[in-house]
Amino acid sequence: MTDRRDAGTSCGGRKRENKILWRSLTSIFLLTLIGFLPLPHTAWAQNFVFNSFDVEGNRRIETSTIIARTGIELGQSVSTGELNDAFQRLLDSGVFETVELTPRGSTLVIEVAEYPTINQISVEGNSRIKDDVLLEAISSEPRRVFTPQVAEADADLIAEIYSSQGRVSATVIPRIIRRSDNRVDLVFEVAEGTTIEVERVSFVGNRAYSDRRLRRVLESKQANILRTFIRSDTFIADRIEFDKQVIRDFYLSRGYVDFRVNSANVEFTRExxxxxxxxxxxxxxxxxxxxxTTVSEIPGVDAAPYQDALKIRPGVTYTPSLVENSIARMERLGIKQGVDFLRVEPRVTRNARDLTLDVQFVLTKGPRIFVERIDIEGNTTTLDRVIRRQFDTVEGDPFNPREIRQAAERIRALGFFATADVEPREGSTPSQVIVDVDVEEQPTGSLSLGGSYSVSDGFGVAIGLSESNFLGRGQTVGLSLSTAQDAEQYTVNFSEPFLLGRKLRFDLGLGLSTTNSSFASYDTETLFFRPQLSYAIGELSTLRLRYGWSNSEMTQQDDEINGAVISSEIAQGERTTSSLGISYVYDSRIGGLNPNAGVLFEAGIDAAGLGGDNEYFKSTARGVAQARVWNEEVVLRATVEVGALHWRGDDFSRTLDRFVLGPSIFRGFEPAGVGPRDLSNGQDDAIGGNYYWVTRLESDFPLGLPEEFGLRGGVFYDFGNLYNLNDVNTSGANIVGEDGSIRHVIGVSVLWETPFGPLRFNFSKALKKEDFDKEQNFDLTVQARF
Structure with a gap:
């Protein structure tokens, strides 16, 4: 009996053999068939040999120039690829609109169509920006070859100019109008679009300071209800980077050394x-x-004097500017002590437990590198010496990178230049440095038209003409005219910031002032001449020396009857005053140790009697303390003013010479509304006083209204006194208030920041006053410049 499994296996093996046989026969057949098919011929690149050139279509470009541009030599074998390269070179030259190369036997025919020449350039559709501004910025020029690439780049540049002014939707299309002789008119069609405002500025991650406080730091502002007159709420992309830097500086100056801006996102509103x-x-x-602490790594240099020169104290809020100022102070001390190439390296140690930073100032020797020279370029009007005097370093001095950076900042702060780049580079030897100063000048003259209003003087107009870089010398010359209903003033001003090449400022004022006040029974006219010298005697303090000459006269107003005192003073006629004065000013509100608090103190005395008719000593002093509290939202301010007049002349003093207080010094009263008065002849004349003191306490704070309104609130409390009439001709007068008394005034204010200037509305009430005082419960002051 046969086994079924063996039979099945034998059958399956035969089937597999048959399949293999058929596959082998099929393969042999296909190979035989392919062998009888015709094979393709190999394609070889064609070569050309040209014995002549035929150039057609060129008008401006010489034939020889076109042939040379192809790079093809006569009699040379040229491949198809090389012919294509020649075509590309002609096209890339930028002067041909079309190019065609055609081999005709041994002749290469070159057909070109030249780009047209620009006949004229114009801008259409622009109303916000003048043609001159746009045409000055573009590269295309008349009588030059027109190329679409350059025209498109110019259109993009014009669009960027509009975008920088907040019109990000502006579009610019370059078009050409064909003229004869292969010329075109280039027209930039502008669709200006509308300005897009910043509707909301907000912050994420801020805990120490509110959005309202941080918005005041930024250049970008939220849309204001008076946005028609301002541009700071218009979106400008470049301004965002500046805002990121100023917000960083704000936090660093307040001790937040780890502060960072993670992102600044700008998104469209839904509409x-x-x-x-x-x-x-x-x-x-x-x-x-x-x-x-301070340590010295320089042999023979004691660290103790440098430690004593420091003004930083433990517990003060950390700020990089204080460290930088300390380094500058120590390096200046090193120069005085003859230590060349002194470098001060601050080494900061973080104490995370008590949130303090230990600073160790290390005195080291810097590399022996000298300043070979200072090269200045780009100043067509400004004299070289105006720029050079901003450097404390001169040729031959040791090179100090920090001083070069500070000089660059001083040059930019002049306001004479649109850009100012200061870069050091290696000089003729590795031990020398050349400092390159590259500036771009900008207009420095200005014409200002303004208006003003105050309860004291009424409405007025102010016109000013100023040049801050007169004849490129860095001097300021100004003419101003201000007129109001009750006062007029005409002045000429001149300032030289570096008299005789030294850091000595010279100011000169010459003018005429007249008053016709409704608060007085007399008019005045004063001609004055006031030169002054100012010298910085410290980082925060200044000494001023001045001379004053004036010729003044009091005259009777029409149909006005004067009291006995004013009548006697009018009878004196013109009087001349010649005086010398000195003042000291200390101001830490900007450069002090605390960015949120500071003090201002100024005191001066004038001695009259160097010729002229009047002889006296007149002294004044003022102190201001200011601080920001509650996350810098609330400003607290205290001011104290005092003045004293000691008359020395044989004649009597006049009201013009004595102190007369107005609302700017003592709120709540009319101009000359507080102090001694003469009630004789049925009059009520304010006659001023020899002594006064006033204390003003005030605060301003947010009202909780949307910030774009620009409104803040305020409260104030003023108290003071004006008294003493020594050396006053009181014969026949009925004097009240000679001994004085302390007046007290409280009030509230509304402060409104507008594009026209700050408006301040004061509403006041006198808690204590004299019956003869002239109270004023409302005061509005505004001054604007357009």
Whole structure:
């Protein structure tokens, strides 16, 4: 009996053999068939040999120039690829609109169509920006070859100019109008679009300071209800980077050393007619100064004097500017002590537990590198010496990178230049440095037209003409005219910031002032001449020396009857005053240790009697203390003013010589509304006083209204006194208030920041006054410049 499994296996094996056989036969057949098919011929690149050139279509470009541009030589074998390269070279030359190369036997025919020449350039559709501004910015020029690439680039540039003014939707299309002789008129068609405002500026991640406080730091502003007159709420992309830097500086100056801006996102509103600006920030922790030490790594240099020169104290809020100022102070001390190439390296140690930063100032020797020279370029009007005097370093001095950076900042702060780049580079030897100063000048003259209003003087007009870089010498010359209903003043001013090449400022004022006040029974006319010298005697203090000459006269108003005192003073006629004075000013509100607090103190005395008719000593002093509290939202301010007049002449003093207080010094009263008065002849004449003191306490704060309104609130409390009539001709007079009394005034204010200037509305009430005082419950002051 046969086994079924063996039979099945034998059958399956035969089937597999048959399949293999059929596959082998099929393969042999296909190979045989392919062998009888014709094979393709190999394609070889064609070569050309040209014995002549035929150039057609050129008018401006010489035939030889076109042939040379192809790079093809006569009699040379040229491949198809090389012919294509020649075509590309002609096209890339930028002067041909079309190019065609055609081999005709041994002749290469070159057909070109030259780009046309620009006949004239114009801009259409623009109303916000003048033609001159746009045409000056583009590269295309008349009588030059027109190319579409350049025209498109110019159109993009014009669109960028509009975008920088907030018109991001502006479009510019270059078009050409064909003229004869292969010329075209180039026209840029502008669709200006509308300005897109910043509807909301907000912050994410801020805890120490509110959005309202941070918005005041930024250049970009939220849309204002008076946005027609301002441009700071218009979206400008380049302004975002500046805002990121100023917000960083704001936090660093307040001890937040780990602060960073994570992102600044700008998004369209749903209606796509405005932007949202959102800054995502990380504040970090606030640090203060810890231990402040100084060590010397220079043999023979004692660190103790440098430590004594420091003004930083432990516990003060950390700020990089204080460290930088300390380094500058120590390096200046090194120069005085004859230590060349002194470098001060601050080494900061973080104390995370108590949030302090220990700073160790290390005195080291810097590399022996000298300033070979200072090269200045780009100043066509400004004299070289105006720029050079901003450097404390001169040729041959040791090179100090920090001083070069500070000089660059001073040059930019002049306001004479649109750009100012200061870069050091290696000089003729590795031990020398050349400082390159590259500037671009900008207009420095200005014409200002303004208006003013005050309860004291009424409405007025102010016109000013100023040049801050007169004849390129860095001097300021100005003419101003201000007129109001009750006062007029005409002045000529001149300032020289570096008299005799030294850091000595010279100011000169010459003018005429007249008053016709409704608050007085007399008019005045004063001609004055006031030169002054100012010299910085410290980082925050200034000494001023001045001379004053004036010729003044009091005259009777029409149909006005004067009291006995005023009548006697009018009878004196013209009087001349010649005086010398000195003042000291200390101001830490900007450059002090605390960015949120500071003081201002100024005191001076004038001695009259160097010729002229009047002889006296007149002294004044003022102190102001200011601080920001509650996350810098609330401003607290205290001011104290005092004045004293000691008359020395044989004649009597006049009201013009004595102190007369107005609302700017003592709120709540009319001009000359407080102090001694003469009631004789049925009059009520304010006659001033020899002594006064006033204390003003005030605060301003947000009202909780939307910031775009620009409104803040305020409260104030003023108290003071004006008294003493020594050396006053009181014969026949009925004097009240000679001994004086302390007046007290409280009030509230509304402060409104407008594009026209700050408006301040004061509403006041006198808590204590004299019956003869002239109270004023409302005062509005505004001054604007357009």
């Amino acid at each position: 796509r007619d405005a932007f949202f600006l959102v800054m995502n920030i990380t504040e970090g922790q606030k640090f203060s100064f810890g231990q402040i």
